[in-house]
Amino acid sequence: MKKLHQAAHNSSKITSLRIHPDLLDPIEYRKSGLSLNHIVGCPLNCTYCVRHLFDNFEMKQPEALMSDEEAVEYLIKHPFFQAHKTPLQIFNRATDPFLPIVKPHTFSVLENLDQRGLRNHILVITRSKITEDDCKWLNSLSSLKVTLLITYSGIDDERIEPISSDIAETSLYQAYAHAVRYRVIFYWRPIIPSLNDSSKHIVKAIELSRNAHATVFTGLFYREQIRKYFQDNELPDLYNEVARRKILPKQLELRIIKAFENAFPKAGSLFRKTSCAVSYAHNLPDYNGHYGIRELCSICPKQQINRCAKFWKTPSFNEVEYLAKQMGSPHTPQIKGGAIEIDGLDEQRRYYIQHALGYQVHDPHYPHLLDQHGRAPIG
Ligand code: SF4
Known part of the structure; x- marks a missing residue:
């Protein structure tokens, strides 16, 4: 080295x-x-x-x-x-x-x-x-x-x-x-x-x-x-x-x-x-599409909420399915609750799709929990 x-x-x-x-x-x-x-x-x-x-x-x-x-x-x-x-x-x-x-x-x-x-x-x-x-x-x-x-x-x-x-x-x-x-x-x-x-x-x-x-x-x-x-x-x-x-x-x-x-x-x-x-x-607007997880925005300034609301758009199923396949997932993705769920992809591939679409992408084995904001359930 x-x-x-x-x-x-x-x-x-x-x-x-x-x-x-x-x-x-x-x-x-x-x-x-x-x-x-x-x-x-x-x-x-x-x-x-x-x-x-x-x-x-x-x-x-x-x-x-x-x-x-x-x-x-x-x-x-x-x-x-x-x-x-x-x-x-x-x-x-x-x-x-x-x-x-x-x-x-x-x-x-x-x-x-x-x-x-x-x-x-x-x-x-x-x-x-x-x-x-x-x-x-x-x-x-x-x-x-x-x-x-x-x-x-x-x-x-x-x-x-x-x-x-x-x-x-x-x-x-x-x-x-x-x-x-x-x-x-x-x-x-x-x-x-x-x-x-x-x-x-x-x-x-x-x-x-x-x-x-x-x-x-x-x-x-x-x-x-x-x-x-x-x-x-x-x-x-x-x-x-x-x-x-x-x-x-x-x-x-x-x-x-x-x-x-x-x-x-x-x-x-x-x-x-x-x-x-x-x-x-x-x-x-937020490039991670957090706007889909509505309670996350509870502390955000109003003009920013409006900005994200304007930009945030649910992608078509075909678009999501194409990207999931391209990244190598053998499973059918789902779009629900303001986020996409794709099984069989590692974190890196999920982030690629998340940034490509400006929409949250989750692993169904670790679903979003209301009011947890991505935090650990302990403490
Ligand atoms: S409105 Fe604010 S909190 Fe919500 S996604 Fe946009 S930047 Fe994040």
């Missing part, structure tokens, strides 16, 4: 045997977009990191699987990539795109895509330092729809999150103050009872929400591997069971929504879903 500084300039092949096989493919389709991750490794040590799921948490030095040019070629030739349509993400699985050593690669990929005239959304999620020069550079892009999502938790237990939330707070102010062409999301997560859910934390979040085009709040992924890491390192057990989806206790969700409502108009617009906030920030 190439060292980071070499990889930007040289051609290379993926050769590492030290990396979990799932990380060796730099492209993964996630709910918020097709995600490019050709740099792996992070020194920030957030103990709840999803890198535990790939056995990669101990890799502190970011390294590149291939050059930036190769990565962009790989992305735009990927069977799931659609020019101007597929939402994209960069370095959101195994590193932070604004680490000083990673940032040149983030910018190199953005520049390459932008120079091709691509108008896709691109989501850049970070908790690192953003400078005024970074903001100027991002404003110079002319084609991509760039959104910076600044992750902030407010957790001050350094055993759990060694990096100070002050860095993200300063980045948020900086990014929002200089935003011209790109948009800024206050990405408040993970919210965990007794760690960062006090009234003081909520008041602080409301204050920060005023410095973003939109705010997303969400809970914690607490999977087996993450829980085991906490147990092995004598850290507090955050929940007494693990879950497939993010955990955000209902009462806590309601408390946050109420506090934002009470603070109106001195609170920013609050969203449950990342794609809703990103779309709103760009004055566009």
Whole structure:
């Protein structure tokens, strides 16, 4: 595997045997977009990191699987990539795109895509330092729809999150103050009872929400591997069971929504879903078709609900059946309750269809549960 500084300039092949096989493919389709991750490794040590799921948490030095040019070629030739349509993400699985050593690669990929005239959304999620020069550079892009999502938790237990939330707070102010062409999301997560859910934390979040085009709040992924890491390192057990989806206790969700409502108009617009906030920030309808799950929109600004209502359209059965077959499902899809159900497809193929149609696509084995908003049923 190439060292980071070499990889930007040289051609290379993926050769590492030290990396979990799932990380060796730099492209993964996630709910918020097709995600490019050709740099792996992070020194920030957030103990709840999803890198535990790939056995990669101990890799502190970011390294590149291939050059930036190769990565962009790989992305735009990927069977799931659609020019101007597929939402994209960069370095959101195994590193932070604004680490000083990673940032040149983030910018190199953005520049390459932008120079091709691509108008896709691109989501850049970070908790690192953003400078005024970074903001100027991002404003110079002319084609991509760039959104910076600044992750902030407010957790001050350094055993759990060694990096100070002050860095993200300063980045948020900086990014929002200089935003011209790109948009800024206050990405408040993970919210965990007794760690960062006090009234003081909520008041602080409301204050920060005023410095973003939109705010997303969400809970914690607490999977087996993450829980085991906490147990092995004598850290507090955050929940007494693990879950497939993010955990955000209902009462806590309601408390946050109420506090934002009470603070109106001195609170920013609050969203449950990342794609809703990103779309709103760009004055566009949600690209994930969440509008079909009506209760999700209960906290959304009226003008945005109207925007989504205008755009959202139930696809024809023939269209859905064609795409399901094209993706390899042997089953007949169903359209019901504002969503499509397709059996026999993995998550990535379902997201492809979801973004192609702007309509929710679910696995019938994990149906949407009323008022769960995609959260785990525990907590
Ligand atoms: S109207 Fe609903 S689907 Fe559209 S952005 Fe708002 S919450 Fe999301």
